[in-house]
Amino acid sequence: MHLERRVLITGGAGFLGSHLAERLLADGCQVLCVDNFYTGTRRNIEHLIGEKHFELMRHDVCQPLFVEVDEIYNLACPASPIHYQRNPVQTTKTSVLGAINMLGLAKRTRAKIFQASTSEVYGDPSVHPQTEDYWGNVNPIGPRSCYDEGKRCAETLFFDYQRQHAMEIKVARFFNTYGPRTHPNDGRVVSSFIVQALTNRPITIFGEGQQTRSFCYVDDLVDGVVRLMNTAPDVSGPMNLGNPGEFTIAELATQVIALTNSRSEIVNRPLPQDDPKQRCPDISQAKAVLGWAPRVALTEGLKKTIVYFEEMISAGLVQRVTEPV
Ligand code: NAD
Ligand code: UDP
Numbered sequence: 493m494h495l496e497r498r499v500l501i502t503g504g505a506g507f508l509g510s511h512l513a514e515r516l517l518a519d520g521c522q523v524l525c526v527d528n529f530y531t532g533t534r535r536n537i538e539h540l541i542g543e544k545h546f547e548l549m550r551h552d553v554c555q556p557l558f559v560e561v562d563e564i565y566n567l568a569c570p571a572s573p574i575h576y577q578r579n580p581v582q583t584t585k586t587s588v589l590g591a592i593n594m595l596g597l598a599k600r601t602r603a604k605i606f607q608a609s610t611s612e613v614y615g616d617p618s619v620h621p622q623t624e625d626y627w628g629n630v631n632p633i634g635p636r637s638c639y640d641e642g643k644r645c646a647e648t649l650f651f652d653y654q655r656q657h658a659m660e661i662k663v664a665r666f667f668n669t670y671g672p673r674t675h676p677n678d679g680r681v682v683s684s685f686i687v688q689a690l691t692n693r694p695i696t697i698f699g700e701g702q703q704t705r706s707f708c709y710v711d712d713l714v715d716g717v718v719r720l721m722n723t724a725p726d727v728s729g730p731m732n733l734g735n736p737g738e739f740t741i742a743e744l745a746t747q748v749i750a751l752t753n754s755r756s757e758i759v760n761r762p763l764p765q766d767d768p769k770q771r772c773p774d775i776s777q778a779k780a781v782l783g784w785a786p787r788v789a790l791t792e793g794l795k796k797t798i799v800y801f802e803e804m805i806s807a808g809l810v811q812r813v814t815e816p817v
Contacts, residue, residue, distance in 0.1 A: 496522045496545065500561040500603075502553050502594060503568035505532030507673045508608070508666075511714050512565060513537060517545055519718070524559060528552040530582075531570045535809075536673050553590035554582075557597055563721065564605040566594045569643075571610075573636065573764065574679035580638035587642030588649070595653045604660040606721050607650050609730060611667040611771055612640045621738075621772040624665070624730050634766045647730060660725050664717060667734025667773045671710030671793060672800035676810045682707060682794070685745055686801045687810055689754035699763030701742030706772045708735035709793035712786035719782040727781055734773035735786040744790075751794055 499516050503509040504525025509532065513523050522545045525537060529550065540546045551557055553568045569586050570576040576583040591607065598605040614622045615630030630640045647663055654661045670682035688695045716733040739747075745758055778784045804810050 496520055497563055498522045498524070498561045499563045499565065500524045500526060500559060501565045501567060502526045502590065503532065503566075503608075505529060505534060505537050505548070506567065507532075507536070507571070507671070507675065508669065508710065508713065509565075509567045510536035510673055511671070511710050512567070512717060513540060513546070515714050515718060517543060521545065523547070524549060524561065526551045526553065526557065527568065531572070531575050531675060531678065553593055554585050556593050559597070561597070561601055561603050564594055564598050564603050565608070565717070565721070566591065566606060567608040569608070569639075572675070572678035572680045573639075575675075576639040577635050580635070583638040584642040587639070587646045591646035591649045595649060595659070598659060599653065599657050604662070604721065605650075606662040606664070606717065607646060609647050609663050609665045610639075610643050611665055611732070611734065611773065612636065613644050613647065613665060614771075615640060616766060616768040617770065620770050621736065621774040622732065623774040624732055624777060631766050635764070636766045651728075654728060661728050662720050662723070663729040664720050664731050664733045665729075665773075666713060667708060667732065667771065668705045669708045669710055669713045669734070671797055674797075676801065676804060681705065681741060681744065682797065683801070685748040686752065686794070686798055687805070689748050689752040689756050690798070690801055690805055692755045694759040695745045695749065695756045696761050697741055697745055697758055698761050698767065700760065701745065702740050703763075703767060704738045704740050704770045704772065705744075706735050706738045707744070707790055707793070708733070708786055709788035709796070712788050716778060716782060716784045719784050720778075723781065731777050731781070732773040732775050733778055733784075734775065735790075736773055736775055737790060738772040739790065747791065747794060751791070752798055
């Protein structure tokens with residue numbers, strides 16, 4: 493007889509997975525973290541190893557997994573453009589085969605299953621802000637497609653499993669999320685700018701920096717994820733989770749330079765192909781259904797993230813400063 497919920501987190505050694513693991517342990521769950529360490533590290537969860545209710549397993553979700561669980565959070569997938577484009581075939585496999593394997597596991601164990609989808613399903617959007625009923629503007633054959641189409645196919649699988657097998661599914665579309673434990677070298681804009689600023693290296697703005705993003709602090713996102721997982725069975729999403737505060741990349745660079753007192757200069761680099769021009773979530777659904785809205789303002793979240801990277805740099809854990817590849 494299990495009193496605690498047995499929860500599986502795939503991608504549990506990654507940025508978001510490690511924060512989610514902490515939150516679920518604090519909520520009294522037994523947490524099984526599965527990861528192949530492609531972009532995640534043991535360092536992200538080493539403070540949890542040895543905790544009575546925490547277990548770590550090295551495993552690739554492209555392979556079937558046989559464990560007994562009550563809930564599954566499927567987060568396994570590289571998230572930064574540099575990482576997901578390094579081995580695009582593996583990225584699609586992780587999204588599609590990973591979804592099939594985790595849905596199969598959920599079906600056998602009758603577990604409730606959550607999918608970490610993404611604002612990238614909207615591609616370079618022509619609707620602004622993005623609402624969940626917008627079908628998106630995605631290039632199916634470009635360098636970002638392995639991620640975008642992989643995640644879109646995973647959503648299809650989730651809703652087909654629900655229709656075909658009457659399963660309880662939850663699908664959230666995360667918008668850009670940042671905070672401690674983002675990989676220092678994965679090229680995502682917040683971590684890149686902070687590391688560049690702290691080391692007084694040039695801040696690399698792609699294009700003119702007029703493209704926009706909306707940045708959500710990790711604690712806010714994790715709270716939204718857990719709320720969605722705990723809603724009534726008929727609430728499946730897809731549901732946007734993100735912070736609707738919208739900033740240009742140039743504004744982000746200015747804020748990071750000011751908060752770090754950096755001497756960094758700004759340099760412009762070519763805009764990557766298919767880089768979305770505007771991105772901002774409409775979170776009316778999450779507000780109405782979950783009673784959720786982000787609380788951490790960008791400045792506050794940046795300050796916390798800067799402290800983390802200062803510690804990483806002093807500990808010699810940031811090997812090189814990101815430059816576009
Ligand atoms: P991350 O790269 O830090 O974490 C992903 C984790 O998945 C890593 O630990 C990695 O090793 C693991 N992984 C990758 N392929 C795997 C495989 N085949 N088998 C097992 N483990 C595998 O990225 P993150 O930011 O923590 O993202 C987590 C999830 O949230 C991803 O699914 C991502 O697509 C989604 N998401 C994140 C953001 C964001 O802004 N952070 C935005 C939208 C969606
Ligand atoms: N970007 C940038 N400089 C960098 C890294 C990223 O100007 O060093 C830009 C990138 O072109 C995009 C935005 O910042 O317009 C967000 O990029 P990120 O890779 O973080 O995530 P995306 O939202 O594109 O998936």
